[in-house]
Amino acid sequence: MATGLSLVIKRLETIFGPLSKFSNYISALFLCIMPLPVFLDVLARFMFKGAVPGAIEIEGFMLLIIVFLGLAFTQVHEGHIRIEFLVSRLPKWARNVTDSFAYLISTLFFFLMSSQLVLKGFQKIQDHEISYDLEIPTSIFWFIAGAGALLLALVVLVDFLKVLQRSVESDKRLWLVPALAASLFLLFAPMLGLAPSGLSGAATGVLGMCLLFILLFLGMPIGFGMAFTGFLGMIVIYKGVKPSLAMLAIGPYSTGASYMLTVVPLFILMGELAYHSGISKDLFDTASKWLGRLRGGLAMSSVAGCAGFAAVCGDSLATAVTMGTLAVPEMKKKNYDMSLATGCLAAGGTLGILIPPSVGFIFYAIVTEESIGKLFIAGLVPGLLLAGMFIVSIFLIAKLRPDAAPRGEPTSFKEKIASLKGVVGMLALFVLILGGILAGIFSPVEGGAIGAVGAFVYALLRKRVTWKMIVLASEDTLSITCKLLLILIGVGILGYFLAATRLPFSLAEFITGLHVNRYIIFTGVVILFMVLGCLLNVIPMILLVLPTIFPSITALGFDPIWFGVVTVITMEMGQITPPIGVNVFAIASVAKGVPMQDIFRGIVPFLICMIICVVLLTVFPQIALYLPSVLFQ
Amino acid sequence: GRQAYSADVYQLKFASEYPDKHPTVINGFMPWIKKVKELSGGRLVITFFNPNALVPARQAYDSVVAGVADIVASPCHWVHGKFPLAPVIQLPLIFNGAEAASLTTWDLYNEFPEWRREYREVKVLWQWASALFEVHTKKKLIRTLEDLHGKKMIGWNPQIRHIIKELGANPIEVTPHDTYLALERGMADGVICPIAPMKAYKITDAAKYHTIVDMMCDPFYAAVNKAKWNSLPSDLKKILIDTTGDKMARISGKTLDEGSIRDSQWMKAQGHTFYVLPPSEKMRWKKKVQGIHEEWIRKMEKKGYKNARKIHAEVLRLAEKYAKTTVGGYK
Ligand code: NA
Ligand code: NA
Numbered sequence: 001m002a003t004g005l006s007l008v009i010k011r012l013e014t015i016f017g018p019l020s021k022f023s024n025y026i027s028a029l030f031l032c033i034m035p036l037p038v039f040l041d042v043l044a045r046f047m048f049k050g051a052v053p054g055a056i057e058i059e060g061f062m063l064l065i066i067v068f069l070g071l072a073f074t075q076v077h078e079g080h081i082r083i084e085f086l087v088s089r090l091p092k093w094a095r096n097v098t099d100s101f102a103y104l105i106s107t108l109f110f111f112l113m114s115s116q117l118v119l120k121g122f123q124k125i126q127d128h129e130i131s132y133d134l135e136i137p138t139s140i141f142w143f144i145a146g147a148g149a150l151l152l153a154l155v156v157l158v159d160f161l162k163v164l165q166r167s168v169e170s171d172k173r174l175w176l177v178p179a180l181a182a183s184l185f186l187l188f189a190p191m192l193g194l195a196p197s198g199l200s201g202a203a204t205g206v207l208g209m210c211l212l213f214i215l216l217f218l219g220m221p222i223g224f225g226m227a228f229t230g231f232l233g234m235i236v237i238y239k240g241v242k243p244s245l246a247m248l249a250i251g252p253y254s255t256g257a258s259y260m261l262t263v264v265p266l267f268i269l270m271g272e273l274a275y276h277s278g279i280s281k282d283l284f285d286t287a288s289k290w291l292g293r294l295r296g297g298l299a300m301s302s303v304a305g306c307a308g309f310a311a312v313c314g315d316s317l318a319t320a321v322t323m324g325t326l327a328v329p330e331m332k333k334k335n336y337d338m339s340l341a342t343g344c345l346a347a348g349g350t351l352g353i354l355i356p357p358s359v360g361f362i363f364y365a366i367v368t369e370e371s372i373g374k375l376f377i378a379g380l381v382p383g384l385l386l387a388g389m390f391i392v393s394i395f396l397i398a399k400l401r402p403d404a405a406p407r408g409e410p411t412s413f414k415e416k417i418a419s420l421k422g423v424v425g426m427l428a429l430f431v432l433i434l435g436g437i438l439a440g441i442f443s444p445v446e447g448g449a450i451g452a453v454g455a456f457v458y459a460l461l462r463k464r465v466t467w468k469m470i471v472l473a474s475e476d477t478l479s480i481t482c483k484l485l486l487i488l489i490g491v492g493i494l495g496y497f498l499a500a501t502r503l504p505f506s507l508a509e510f511i512t513g514l515h516v517n518r519y520i521i522f523t524g525v526v527i528l529f530m531v532l533g534c535l536l537n538v539i540p541m542i543l544l545v546l547p548t549i550f551p552s553i554t555a556l557g558f559d560p561i562w563f564g565v566v567t568v569i570t571m572e573m574g575q576i577t578p579p580i581g582v583n584v585f586a587i588a589s590v591a592k593g594v595p596m597q598d599i600f601r602g603i604v605p606f607l608i609c610m611i612i613c614v615v616l617l618t619v620f621p622q623i624a625l626y627l628p629s630v631l632f633q
Numbered sequence: 634g635r636q637a638y639s640a641d642v643y644q645l646k647f648a649s650e651y652p653d654k655h656p657t658v659i660n661g662f663m664p665w666i667k668k669v670k671e672l673s674g675g676r677l678v679i680t681f682f683n684p685n686a687l688v689p690a691r692q693a694y695d696s697v698v699a700g701v702a703d704i705v706a707s708p709c710h711w712v713h714g715k716f717p718l719a720p721v722i723q724l725p726l727i728f729n730g731a732e733a734a735s736l737t738t739w740d741l742y743n744e745f746p747e748w749r750r751e752y753r754e755v756k757v758l759w760q761w762a763s764a765l766f767e768v769h770t771k772k773k774l775i776r777t778l779e780d781l782h783g784k785k786m787i788g789w790n791p792q793i794r795h796i797i798k799e800l801g802a803n804p805i806e807v808t809p810h811d812t813y814l815a816l817e818r819g820m821a822d823g824v825i826c827p828i829a830p831m832k833a834y835k836i837t838d839a840a841k842y843h844t845i846v847d848m849m850c851d852p853f854y855a856a857v858n859k860a861k862w863n864s865l866p867s868d869l870k871k872i873l874i875d876t877t878g879d880k881m882a883r884i885s886g887k888t889l890d891e892g893s894i895r896d897s898q899w900m901k902a903q904g905h906t907f908y909v910l911p912p913s914e915k916m917r918w919k920k921k922v923q924g925i926h927e928e929w930i931r932k933m934e935k936k937g938y939k940n941a942r943k944i945h946a947e948v949l950r951l952a953e954k955y956a957k958t959t960v961g962g963y964k
Contacts, residue, residue, distance in 0.1 A: 045821075050803055127714065127715045135713075440814065441818075443808075443815060495686075499682060
């Protein structure tokens, strides 16, 4: 039987492998042209007082196409983001069993989602529904989304068959029976009407969250788990399957076709292009010429390089990887303590979401409806402050443990001055974006497209544009975008379920009803963010919790922009805290041979800096609020 | 069946396009929800949800058809093409205020079977129309067509951008959220939008000159899921019908007008300049946009709506009739 199965798997892989790759190419193509409508719109407005009709609508539809056509390849290529730390400790056979459970559910679930999207497409044809601006039949986009979900279902099916084969070959194969039965039961029993009834909304919500955590710890990708939990929960709440099925179509579609979210791939693309055009290397070279002679100078240069690169990159993971690839080998050569070397890069990378542009602030703005422009400006000073604190702590570490951070080569003052031209590229792009926003040439959302075009032009000027470079930059951007957007799709469905249970409202009422000092509540919220940040990837965690917390925070009289900065700093902490520290994982993949626990040990001083930074912000909110108050009057 | 148990409590989830701080929600929807609860002796409980909380706002129609929401209150244009007759309400320079536009929309629903047919998948409780779009500028008051000529004017939806273009200005597409910054930084000269959302989006900090032209408005509908409606006992159905219809059409429009009046008075207190377009100048504007009316009628007739011209004429007649009995959105 196992050989028959392996033949089937081979056969399916030869079909779906190329198919998902092809669909990813289409997705990459749309990503590359995505900056154009907004760029041309801004240009038309600036130069001819005109506009490109339907630019906003086109961007939304492009994001939908990019995301849905990229989902399958992301699964094949690297897999969607999941919590590994529990399942990775299981013996191999047990891991195969939990994986078959998770993959079977996921396969069936995405088949279901795809069918609903396609059905909706047919319904839109009947309804003659057209887009509001360009009057394009919307059915086209429902069908594209359906096709993307179908392809994802098919590649997850192949993954399922693979773990099934491994399980069947092992002597613990009997365990498969309860695992597969459990997944079929979990999916179909509620659909057939076997669901707990008589539960209160809040109880259903709590049960749903428990189920979610179980699924996530069993290794189900975060986005899959959230979407699936939301789907099941809605069946229970609505006492029927029709609303849940409808939500499988309308939830993912509205997340994908969202204009606000188009900035996410664009700012990530900008960072990728900046990296490939050599900006990161230039920055690191300049910093090490200036700081290299000091004890710990290379580590300080790494942080300074991260801060500089953060000014042209919206994502913290990309910042960490970019500077990590450059700086880790250098520090290894100079006999740095690798715990310090990797720790400072993992932490330094998190500046990517504090110093604008920032995907972190974008997500915060999406949830809270605050101004992205103000949030960007508010992050600037705290970002520089935190970078300074990182550098000071490296200085102190080098003082205490001189062998951990040796001196580098001396450089002449002339060399130092000459090296300054290395920051020109970064400064030019940074000024382009923030300057353009502040001068009113384009909006913060449009800044993503402008930044991507700007980085591309810079790469052209540096003669760094090659076919390969474009492919690499767009593939990496797509991978990060699809991972994040899939989680957002899950967050959406889960959110609609939770809203129907009214659990978030009850919680917010409970918190604001506690008659204690508001700073105690604030501290509790920050600790909650930190604890959840340990377990979850942080952007999804914020997306999950913030809608519940935010109304209470404003009700308590805290400034929403200031709270945004605090939230982003706690997001940064989550990126580096064990067991799920995405930046640590990223640096570990760059610094081959450095054990994970050494990196986690290395982040401790920087984590302390972040906590001090939050305290400083709480005592002196002006650190964050002064610039926006001056620039936005 | 279940209808026999008349003591059952029926819970309806209500997904609204307006958030809970909106004057129409505070003075229209919430009092209605309360009244329904009272009249039913607590047996019919409607739970209000902010936009995008229970369902994605843009998918409100699909959500109520599928029963994710039991009731929605949503603009017709989120399902553009689904209600082809509704855009007649969006034609330029017809109404004096939201109340008149709302009563007209609801009358059309009741008068024309082809209008009702478009909503056959749901049970419509009432229809209404948004507050009227006015002209708001940053630096210079707009008094004439010539003042408007060549200005970069923000429009939030395709219809208003179409009108802006016909009037000789340059339409700019910016989201409501980015409008404040766009004006503040000089990306655009002004915006044509209702007065109501300006305070919330802080647009009032940037645009200090306001010309009252009553440019256009958007039609809305409030509807119940069909299966849910059918599951309600007849006395509860009666409560829902008795408390909505023209009553809610009027209240929805009136609260929008009152909100506009209150906000414009607040702006005046902040030193803003207001100017009401005189009838003679308005005639010139009307002539400029007359083509949009004809275009709509022809397009609909081509689609097979034989009554299109009749419906259009009825809209004008009702608008005139209600203009006499309503105050509009500016005092
Ligand atoms: Na950044
Ligand atoms: Na973490």
